[in-house]
Amino acid sequence: MSYLDNVRVFVRVVELGTLSAAGRDQRVTPAVASNRIKELERHMGVRLFNRTTRKLTPTEHGRVFYDGAVKILEAVNEAENAIADLSRNPKGALKITAPLGIGRRLIASGIPEFHDKYPDIEVRLRLSDHNVDILSEGVDVAFKLGILEDSNLRMRGIMNCERVVCGAPAYFEKRGIPQTPDALIADKHDCLLLRYPGSKEYFWTLQTMEGVRKLEVTGPYDSDDGDVLTQWALDGRGIINKPLFEVKAHINSGALVPILVDTPPLSVQLAAIYPHKRFQDPKVRLMIDYMAERCQRLINGMLA
Structure with a gap:
């Protein structure tokens, strides 16, 4: 096994906490990752990790070696980049x-x-x-x-990238077209939201005459896949706030209708x-x- 490959696996185990995660990152099996760590420990004659059933944490020797290993890998990367620049x-x-x-x-x-x-x-x-x-x-x-x-x-x-608030004609026939940002909330419109841990889209941010407005819109369901939201909107299930380029073809065809054009979302x-x-x-x-x-x-x- 390459010593440098062993060092790369070691660094990623420290950063990711498990052999399986480090193995996936380095495109090797957990067994191979484990063998590379053991080979490093045999080479240096010290234990680099405290092992539990869930996680590996570096020992004092492991923390010291990690600091040096990161510098080694950065130096190797810089050297390879310099050669790549020279050789184009x-x-x-x-x-x-x-x-x-x-x-x-x-x-x-x-x-x-x-x-x-x-x-x-x-x-x-x-x-x-x-x-x-x-x-x-x-x-x-x-x-x-x-x-x-x-x-x-x-x-x-x-x-x-310009954004647009839009929905399907079938939805607006059933629920009406909100004429102001406040109507989204007052009339309890079904807003389709992109949600996931760390998501920033719990609010829709619109540009109004009074300045930027943050609206805490809600809906009956949400997804962590933006294309799912678009499909739901096409099915008449609610209103979406999307980058214009993603839905322009649907708007051109009439499958989606832009609304609140005088108070558009902030571009991104x-x-x-x-x-x-x-x-x-x-x-x-x-x-x-x-x-x-x-x-x-x-x-x-x-x-x-």
Whole structure:
């Protein structure tokens, strides 16, 4: 086994807390991850973890080794990046994430073309509407609709995305069309919400003549998948607040009808977010440059 691979597994076990999680991150089985930790312990002659049935926690020796191991891996990564810059042939794994909606529409279909251009870059894509912890999960680039909140991260804005509140004609025939933001609450409209642990969309934020309004809207059911919300809206089950490019085709066809056009939702920025230490990595720069151009082109086409 490679000593460096053993060190990588060790670092991820410390950061993720279990062999199974570290194994998935490093694409090895828990048994292989366990063997790599045991080999490190035999090599150094000390115990690196206190073991319980649920979690591994580093011993004092393990904490000291972790601090040095992180520096070793960062130095190796910087050296590989420097060589990649010189050879103009970037190599290695690149872990990226995106929400389901933009991931399916904008990101996933571009990965094969990106790999054709850079065949030595191995892309690992994870799509989820859940809030991904970029640092703890070892993500290189996250494409998000939102704002940067963590000072340990960097952000490159790609484009500003207009949002729209809309619903199906069948829903409005049954419940009426709310003419003001307050009517959403007063008339107890069925608002379809994206909810998950850490979700920011417990409120809808609309622009009014009096300024920005935060509305605590409610509905009979919600989902952690934005595309499910769109389908429910198409089925006449309620009202959604979505990026315009995601529902523009349905609006053009008449399947969804925009409402509250004089008090629209705040727009949201599509951005690439990445850890500070990744900004010198040529793989990261190439991926962001490629996806920024692609997303702008595709979104503008959807809105045409």
